[in-house]
Amino acid sequence: MKTLVWVEHDGSAVKDATLAVVTAASKLGEVHLLVAGEGVDAVAKEAAQIAGVGKVHVADNAAFGHNLPENVAPLIADLMGSHDAFLAPATTTGKNIAPRVAALLDVMQISEILSVEGEKSFTRPIYAGNAIATVESSDAKLVLTVRGTAFDKAATSGGSGTIEAVTAGGDAGTSSFVGAEIAKQDRPELTSAKIIVSGGRALGSSEKYEEVIVPLADKLGAALGASRAAVDAGYVPNDYQVGQTGKIVAPQVYFAIGISGAIQHLAGMKDSKTIVAINKDEDAPIFQVADFGLVADLFSAVPELTGKI
Amino acid sequence: MKILVPVKRVLDYNVKPRVKSDGTGVDLANVKMSMNPFDEIGVEEAIRLKEKGVATEIVAVSVGPAKAQETLRTALAMGADRAILVQTDDAVEPLAIAKILKAIADAEQPGLVILGKQAIDDDNNQTGQMLAALTGWAQGTFASAVAVDGDSVNVTREVDGGLETVKLKLPAIVTTDLRLNEPRYASLPNIMKAKSKPLDTKTPADYGVDTAPRVKVVKVSEPPVRSAGVKVADVDELVAKLKALGVHS
Numbered sequence: 001m002k003t004l005v006w007v008e009h010d011g012s013a014v015k016d017a018t019l020a021v022v023t024a025a026s027k028l029g030e031v032h033l034l035v036a037g038e039g040v041d042a043v044a045k046e047a048a049q050i051a052g053v054g055k056v057h058v059a060d061n062a063a064f065g066h067n068l069p070e071n072v073a074p075l076i077a078d079l080m081g082s083h084d085a086f087l088a089p090a091t092t093t094g095k096n097i098a099p100r101v102a103a104l105l106d107v108m109q110i111s112e113i114l115s116v117e118g119e120k121s122f123t124r125p126i127y128a129g130n131a132i133a134t135v136e137s138s139d140a141k142l143v144l145t146v147r148g149t150a151f152d153k154a155a156t157s158g159g160s161g162t163i164e165a166v167t168a169g170g171d172a173g174t175s176s177f178v179g180a181e182i183a184k185q186d187r188p189e190l191t192s193a194k195i196i197v198s199g200g201r202a203l204g205s206s207e208k209y210e211e212v213i214v215p216l217a218d219k220l221g222a223a224l225g226a227s228r229a230a231v232d233a234g235y236v237p238n239d240y241q242v243g244q245t246g247k248i249v250a251p252q253v254y255f256a257i258g259i260s261g262a263i264q265h266l267a268g269m270k271d272s273k274t275i276v277a278i279n280k281d282e283d284a285p286i287f288q289v290a291d292f293g294l295v296a297d298l299f300s301a302v303p304e305l306t307g308k309i
Numbered sequence: 310m311k312i313l314v315p316v317k318r319v320l321d322y323n324v325k326p327r328v329k330s331d332g333t334g335v336d337l338a339n340v341k342m343s344m345n346p347f348d349e350i351g352v353e354e355a356i357r358l359k360e361k362g363v364a365t366e367i368v369a370v371s372v373g374p375a376k377a378q379e380t381l382r383t384a385l386a387m388g389a390d391r392a393i394l395v396q397t398d399d400a401v402e403p404l405a406i407a408k409i410l411k412a413i414a415d416a417e418q419p420g421l422v423i424l425g426k427q428a429i430d431d432d433n434n435q436t437g438q439m440l441a442a443l444t445g446w447a448q449g450t451f452a453s454a455v456a457v458d459g460d461s462v463n464v465t466r467e468v469d470g471g472l473e474t475v476k477l478k479l480p481a482i483v484t485t486d487l488r489l490n491e492p493r494y495a496s497l498p499n500i501m502k503a504k505s506k507p508l509d510t511k512t513p514a515d516y517g518v519d520t521a522p523r524v525k526v527v528k529v530s531e532p533p534v535r536s537a538g539v540k541v542a543d544v545d546e547l548v549a550k551l552k553a554l555g556v557h558s
Binding site (some may be wrong): 009066068069073080091092093095096097098099100101102103104106107108109110111112114121125126127128129131132133134135136137138139150156172173174175176177178179180182183191195220228231232237238239244245247252253263270274275276278282286288289290291292293295296303304308309 | 319320322325326335402403404405407412420426427429430431432433434435436437438439440442443446447449450451453463466467468470471472473474475476477478481486487488498511522523524526527528529530531532537538539540541543544545547548550551552554556
């Protein structure tokens with residue numbers, strides 16, 4: 001089987017999410033990549049180094065500069081004439097593009113696969129991760145999005161892909177990019193961090209989040225996360241949200257501080273290796289999944305913890 | 310302009326799903342069902358656009374069993390003008406739903422279609438994008454702000470790392486994210502009034518759409534259970550556990 005993997009990048013470097021998708025694709029067959037964007041030579045060269053990669057298709061065109069699905073999906077659909085499967089990371093970019101590709105090809109997409117069970121068989125979570133479905137496609141071509149935390153990352157060196165320019169496609173003329181506000185963070189990215197410190201509603205304010213959660217994260221070199229309640233209350237920006245509708249993470253250690261553990265939150269973090277919960281309510285559902293639980297007032301326990309590690 | 314709002318009847322988000330012991334699916338017998346939360350946000354946004362004078366009519370659509378009528382009545386009670394139920398007892402996949410919605414969009418000629426970004430039962434996050442592909446319209450997914458301006462709409466989208474804004478030519482497809490708005494509750498008088506609003510019942514065959522599944526569910530199982538952890542007595546004990554794990558400053 002020939003697979004085509006969407007390379008997610010920021011214009012200068014390949015994003016980590018792509019590496020897990022390469023691993024998933026290699027379980028199906030030959031791995032080809034697609035690097036689309038404007039001025040993406042450096043990204044294409046980097047992509048060609050990824051272990052196990054065959055061909056790297058490079059579509060360099062201003063129309064592909066901001067991943068607009070109206071422009072990018074027809075390009076991918078065109079390339080799928082010579083591929084059997086299209087795989088994209090289950091990031092906001094991948095989720096935006098892949099279903100549009102699937103419909104153009106008249107196939108059903110399989111979203112957020114957790115494992116490859118056979119040539120056309122996969123597992124995926126449903127009901128906020130409360131059930132795992134094993135599914136089998138009967139379509140001629142596969143369109144899949146891949147949950148990054150479920151696959152190991154492919155090595156970023158050792159590959160010798162051949163770079164090939166693609167000239168197809170252009171501006172569909174129905175959409176344009178206006179602008180972006182990307183939150184600046186000097187910390188590890190949430191979805192690839194080894195340690196995550198997350199705060200919930202119990203913090204009470206953004207000041208307390210800064211005062212209690214941030215120093216612990218700084219000390220551990222951890223990424224910052226939050227529950228939906230903390231995001232909705234405005235303590236932190238949206239992209240901190242861990243959960244069914246936010247980011248799905250699986251770090252080595254996840255600190256849930258002042259988070260009760262609603263099923264929507266657990267869906268985003270219950271595959272973490274070790275979960276540490278600090279909550280003053282000893283009946284909070286978070287303690288049912290926590291490896292280490294501390295029943296205590298977070299406003300005294302967390303600063304004490306920060307001081308002692 | 311007219312706005313089309315597809316809504317789905319799903320297991321209520323507060324109910325913990327139970328996997329059937331025979332592995333055929335999740336037990337939906339005698340459990341509370343509600344409108345998918347992202348769809349409520351879609352209905353609310355359509356109503357706000359009508360209140361601003363941007364929209365003239367709101368048509369709610371659902372594909373599902375006869376009981377999906379209740380979901381449509383909820384949309385009507387919130388403020389939708391009329392509803393279409395495409396009735397079927399089969400499970401219908403996003404691709405087939407998108408084809409049905411395409412046929413409805415061809416007939417109704419809406420200026421905007423506002424869907425939820427995903428349904429909380431199958432967690433697919435596909436239907437809006439697929440409908441956009443089939444109609445050839447632009448898509449503004451994961452919207453946290455929608456501003457119609459003449460013959461285009463600016464959609465602010467929640468993306469990894471922050472927000473981005475795209476400008477889409479109308480007609481267009483928008484899918485809602487959580488922070489787009491706070492849906493209103495239907496008042497009792499409006500619930501009563503909704504009972505007399507028009508609700509058409511159709512079938513997938515009326516739109517010439519084959520709903521045969523492309524993806525077969527082989528089995529549904531419980532997720533792996535985490536082994537029970539321990540409660541530590543104080544911060545010192547927690548620090549010792551963390552150090553044993555190799556977590557140091």
